[in-house]
Amino acid sequence: MSQPHVSEKEQLNKGLKGRAHEALTDANLQKALSVIGKGFVNKRAMALEGCPQFKALSDRAVAIKRHTLTHLEHYLEQFEQALNAQGGQLHFASTPGQARDIITQICKEQNAKSIAKGKTMVGEEINLTHHLEDEGFECVETDLGEYLIQLRNEIPSHIIAPAVHLTREEIRDDFKTAHKSLPRDRELETPQDFVKEARGILREKFINADVGITGANLLIAETGSTTLVTNEGNGDLCSSLPNTHIVISSFEKLVPTFEDASTILRLLARSATGQAISTYTSFITGAKRPDDLTGPNNFHVVLLDNGRSQMLGSDFEDMLRCIRCGACLNHCPVYQNIGGHAYGSVYPGPMGAVLSPQFMGEKSQDLPFASSFCGRCNEVCPMQIPLTKLMRQWRQKATNKAGLVANLPMHLWASLAKRPRLYNWAMAIGLPMVSWVTKQKTITNIIPALAAWQKHRSLPNIEKKSFQVQYQTDKKNKE
Ligand code: SF4
Incomplete structure (x- = not known):
């Protein structure tokens, strides 16, 4: 593993302004970020042109999420019963620490040594990989972007493209440093070269892994299934080859039926990468059955709360509809210029500016101020989340907390205006x-x-x- 480039702690200590200033003067980062507008934004626009029913799907998806959150207890019970019937086990974790402990315990019970991990934002939220490494497991990220940032000991800079901040030259140098057994003068220039090399390294990790850990894009109450959307197929190898599969997720991913899941999936890929559907969309239902050719003998789903239940019925409940598509990041002029690391949170951009203060408290109180309030994020959000309104609510809370002296100019102004x-x-x-x-x-x-x-x-x-x-x-x- 190479030396750390940017640790989470270092980032937090600099504050939003310090991190943003660094990002704006980082030529490599600016070069890497310039692809966001051409890539994600244009592809999404084209995908929506080819889907005239997008608005109707969006309305339906919002209604599905509202209904599920209103009847959460019912659907959680239904999910658990269906999951148990398929040989799976559900665990609830209130805090990141509890979630890490549950997962560590499962790995220890299996006498696991190596873990193959797919991309999971909830896993990032609880700093799972570092924790498992500290516990003595070999834990390898198998999503290419996540693998790259693991080599650099960084946090993701985008929720669907964790290594979007890296240039080809940086990736080439990191691979040459990390993969010492390969010839130094090998050809390593194109994305195809990187994928081929990473595939060779990771294949062995998949085969030897005792435990696979993935996230879930959706949880389906009627069948107890978890849904996994990837473009690399690594999630499927993590979920089907190891003897134990652990899904780390959170309750707001629940939907009542398969039909509901398919509505949301039609929005997700189009909003995220401009695809009509992702390359791999897998529905994983419980442990291996006797007539299955492959699959894990042990199947666990860990649901993290970490402040989400406090959002139910609060001013921030709308945020629980988020499907982590990343469209609000891609269209945000602030994110496009400073990238994800400047936010100092695994959830950057407008969605992160709303979620991070809930999950991280005071440490990320300044993030709702990283917005021009142009409203582009509201327009592109497939789940119709009023992001600027929610950021304004956080700003209001921060301003109220700041006390009389900090707010004196506004009080004076208000008093005059009256x-x-x-x-x-x-x-x-x-x-x-x-x-x-x-x-x-x-x-x-x-x-x-x-x-x-x-x-x-x-x-x-x-x-x-x-x-x-x-x-x-x-x-x-x-x-
Ligand atoms: S807030 Fe909306 S646009 Fe942003 S990631 Fe969530 S669903 Fe996508």
């Missing part, structure tokens, strides 16, 4: 002063707080008289 005569008097005195101050070249000496703002923008020339005064004068002159 008293028109006092407001006009203050404007008559204050505006000429403000107008003079903004024309000074050394304004940042007078108001140091403006320095960062002034770096990339100029202050407008402010009129000496307010709009109201100008309007009244104009009106009188015309009479």
